[in-house]
Amino acid sequence: MARFLFRRLLQLLFTLIGISILSWIIITQAPGSPIALTMDPKVSPKIIEQMEKNYDLDKPIYQQYFLWLKKLFTGKLYSFKDGRPVLEKIAERIWNTLLLNLVATLIIFSLAIPLGVFSARRPYSFLDNLGTFGAYLGLSIPGFWLAYLVILATVKLFGYPVLGLRSFVIEGLSTPEIVLDRIWHLLLPASIMAIHGIAGLSRYTRSSMLEVVRQDYIRTAKSKGLSEEVVYYKHALRNALLPIITLFGFLIPGLIGGSIIMESVFAWPGIGRLAYQAVLARDYPVVMTILTISAVLTLIGNFIADLLYGVADPRIRYQ
Amino acid sequence: MNERGMTSQIKFFWKYFKRNRLAVGGLTIILIIFIVAGTAPFLAPYDPGKTDVSLKLKPPSLKHYLGTDQLGRDVFSRMLYGARISLSVGFVAVGISIFIGILVGAIAGYYGRWVDSLLMRLVDIMFCFPTFFLILTVVALLGPSIFNIMVIIGLTSWMGTARFVRAEFLSLKERDFVQAARALGLNDRRIIFRHILPNALAPVFVTATLDVATAILVEAGLSFLGFGVQPPAPSWGNILTEGRTYIFDAWWLTVFPGLAILLTVLSFNLVGEGLRDSLDPRLRGRR
């Protein structure tokens, strides 16, 4: 376990450096990057000054990277648009996004695993085939399109769209009604964001279960006289769930991509919407900081997933 | 692999593939979309770019099968041409990503050691970025043209292929026929491309098919955010996006392009899974 941990930590560090270098290259060295804009006479001198301050353009190139890195982590990068520190802008919105993603993740895991386990119980039965088709449908549906149809439906049903953190008019509502209103505003976008994940993870769970039930130890468990339920839900499930732990980290990038679209559709004031607005306004410090933070979050998510896997699998725990 | 072996392999594969009715359905739909995209100029009843404000926002009728948009253009004709854009984005982007993926995976798997470690760390790094956000950012930097979109999607989605190809190479390079080719003194490039790669292509086909589906969805998502193929060129994504302003008056502008995207992506996903099932020997004969 100690060796496993050490190797993972080393990899984590290496990847972290790689992420920051790649981010920096995209923002400063890619064609069309803001640095190229400083040569453009149409760009106002104010923005050019901002850029020189942000990216230390007067310094040698390797120093530029380290200075950028330092500024990124100490909150010394400033938005082009309003000159506020980027980290401050992100901090005031990140909780909304985390809440939305947390709820989406909970929905994914709590629906996908039972669905997958159930499908694998009777493979190629009518219900399994229905599940298969449903999963492909879920994987194929454009999220923003579904979101529009849902908004269209809520407008037709209630006469007003479900947008933002809460309903616009809440005067005259009782406390429980306000709470319900908040939950409703949260659940709707979270559910739509979760659809891809549910479809993918339930398929993964299903094939993991099908793989496990063919193993020799399942036959051994049956030969002991254990009932089919115990064999399936204890011996098979424990093994099938192990690799699923590692998927936890992989969900994050998909959810962040989804956040950008869903937060824009549902006017949800999170960093996804902030990122999109920054892209529209060419506010690169904000864009790149969010991109880098997302990658680091994913990396940390993967690392935690690996650790959990190490704890859950005795073959790694006692190495 | 000689030609006879190839033919019998294809026959063998087809025997399993055709049993998967969903996949065969998907393949049929893809073929139809291909034909439609290829013959769009003949099938389209109107010029997709011809505007006529007096006809704007007309609901579906016998004259305009899928109605007209805010400029009075025929939605059906625009959708036919849109098929071309969606398919081109899907196939070119995946072509690029497969090319990079095979190259990186083959080099990593064949040479191993530090080359492998370095390339695989690069894959790890790329995997950490939220692909859609990365694509959006770079498209915004470079400007949204169909060419940029295809290249950027390709450049950001090769990692899965690289991992597959590397794994195949790691196991294949230990096999007798590769050892024999090495003993004969064949050069590395020849061994990689003539002897190992043809045996490692099966999983590549599967990921490629699934990736086409993803690429089409990504383009639609970019269009939705205003960074897709730019109007007036008719892509399904931007017909839908332009239509969303009129969502309460002209549902057909939202519903039909969405359905087209859904159906196309679904078909590629179904075919991809069908390929996976029939190419994976462990899954064969289980239904």
Place this chain on the structure above:
Amino acid sequence: MRHPLLEVRSLTTHFFTEDGIVRAVEDVSFEIYPGEILCLVGESGCGKSVTGLSILKLIPIPPGQIVRGEILFNGRDLLKLSEKEMEGVRGNEISMIFQEPMTSLNPVFTIGDQIMEAIQLHQKLNKRDARKKAIEMLDRVKIPSPEKRIDSYPHQLSGGMRQRAMIAMALSCQPKLLIADEPTTALDVTIQAEVLRLLREIQREMEMSVMLITHDLGVVSEVGDRVAVMYAGRIVEYGPIEDIFHEMRHPYTRGLLESIPQLEVKKTRLNAIPGQVPNPLNLPEGCKFHPRCPLRIEDCRREEPPLFEVKEGHYSRCLRWKECR
């Protein structure tokens, strides 16, 4: 005359695959008496493992199906029992151990958990007593410091130790019959002998019957009481061990015996049986062995020979059994 513990009558198990019907076990009959070791011998794919799995109804359905036959255990036909009743038999009255100790134990549970599971299920003991019993069983199969080993995970044990743990698990409820499917094949030669000796020892102590499935005639000669030789899903010769080894009456048995390297007999080369095991989807007409048989005559092609009684308790499925020595 003793009553048999297990009587298998005309057992027929088929697998309905998409390429056709695999007749894995065809009309197999034998019996096992209390306290004896019956060896089921044959090459891989001859149906011996499927026979073992059929007795506990552990073959995967579909594609497998027990088409007909009776499996009388203490007079009860196991094939007529419900799944619930069968669960009461498995691991309790009849246990089974398998070839691969590496993969036959669940990697995420300790061996103690896995042994106690059976004890708690069948003997209704509480957790503490079940643990005590599990330690006792580990001690009995000669695993050193069992009170420590009980909390080990399978990957922490060597192959031989894992197989001992498997045996402890199978025997924890004092079954009357143990089906051992190639229990030593995956082990090192020295460990093979130890595990085999252990099995024999415990079998005597517990007065248990064993059905030992193996391809290794060396193993048979060491522990067997009676032998059934299988070929292409059928029993081709059946009898006491001395008769099979010294007065075999079937050319296949003879071929098997001649293909074992023997130290005392000086031979320049090993006599392998010519030809190949037939394709189970496409078995030859008549006697299934005739294409490879040195004694074949025209009649062998025509119809499947019945089991001829050579003498009491010794049978051969060969038309020319009299000439085969």
